[in-house]
Amino acid sequence: MIAVMLSEDTALAGFTVLFRSCAVVLIACLLGSLPVQAATDSVQLDELTWTEVRDALRSGATTVIIPVGGSEQNGPHMALGKHNFRAGALAARIAAKLGNTLVAPVVAYVPEGRISPPSGHMRFPGTLSVPEDAFAAILAGASRSLKQHGFLDIVLIGDSGNYQDILKDVALRLNREWAGSTTRAHYVAAYYRAATDEFAQALRSRGLSEAQIGRHAGLADTSLMLAVDPARIRTELMRTAPGPEASSGVSGEPSQSSAALGGIGTDLIVDRTVQAIRAATANRR
Numbered sequence: 001m002i003a004v005m006l007s008e009d010t011a012l013a014g015f016t017v018l019f020r021s022c023a024v025v026l027i028a029c030l031l032g033s034l035p036v037q038a039a040t041d042s043v044q045l046d047e048l049t050w051t052e053v054r055d056a057l058r059s060g061a062t063t064v065i066i067p068v069g070g071s072e073q074n075g076p077h078m079a080l081g082k083h084n085f086r087a088g089a090l091a092a093r094i095a096a097k098l099g100n101t102l103v104a105p106v107v108a109y110v111p112e113g114r115i116s117p118p119s120g121h122m123r124f125p126g127t128l129s130v131p132e133d134a135f136a137a138i139l140a141g142a143s144r145s146l147k148q149h150g151f152l153d154i155v156l157i158g159d160s161g162n163y164q165d166i167l168k169d170v171a172l173r174l175n176r177e178w179a180g181s182t183t184r185a186h187y188v189a190a191y192y193r194a195a196t197d198e199f200a201q202a203l204r205s206r207g208l209s210e211a212q213i214g215r216h217a218g219l220a221d222t223s224l225m226l227a228v229d230p231a232r233i234r235t236e237l238m239r240t241a242p243g244p245e246a247s248s249g250v251s252g253e254p255s256q257s258s259a260a261l262g263g264i265g266t267d268l269i270v271d272r273t274v275q276a277i278r279a280a281t282a283n284r285r
Helices: 002-033 048-059 082-099 133-150 161-177 190-205 220-226 259-284
Strands: 063-068 101-103 154-159 184-187
Touching: 063 133, 063 259, 082 101, 082 154, 082 220, 082 259, 101 259, 133 154, 133 161, 154 161, 154 190, 154 259, 161 190, 184 259, 190 220, 190 259, 220 259
Parallel strands: 063 101, 063 154, 154 184
Antiparallel strands: none
8 A cells, every 4th residue: 555655646746847847948939939029129239239230221210329428536425437428328218319320339538637646536546548549549449440331420429528629529530531422420419418517507597506516426427427327336335424535536515415406417427428429410411
């Protein structure tokens, strides 16, 4: 009797294992048969396949944005990649609002001051700096690549002030080089102007002082980052009064920063940049 019961139990256990195995295989087959969602609705060049880029161009997506960021100190409370995160996210919003526009990878290596002995932001660990001619060559090479693939309007926007003149110069040189073609490079100053002068004016109109707004990593800068990606802010340090700029890297008072204030700035940046790109591309045609 005991032997019979053991045999029945063994058989039942074997059946259970077999059933579970079949169920796993069936689920895997069903999942494998489901269509995979393609990234064709993305505006990010890096997220597309080459055939998707080809098809986008054929469908009229002949404008491309090259966003420029930079890795630099932003005080104890804000991540080094502030400019990279903002430039990428805002370029995507700009492209979506424009339509028929893609976004190239963010250029993260930019001039940030003398390396040795260090100057500017290079005095703080984590900042990365490259020579101006190397930076200009990267921009020109990326732009020429995009022209080769069929893009007609190549837009340069920058999230930091230290290379704006270089962006302008690269666009001018490329347009001289491309004088006989239908492709144009556009340096769009409206992006940085909205992020700085216009946003600061909007903050002043709400009663905030120049001392609070600051020039670097203060209320304006920090609020923009909170609106784009709050995970990049160390809120407990944001609320702590920064030391002198020379030792903290902070100009301004970030303690009252908020995503709501930052949203005013990001909306300004997107709207002004879209207007400027539309005007520039209309003039080309």
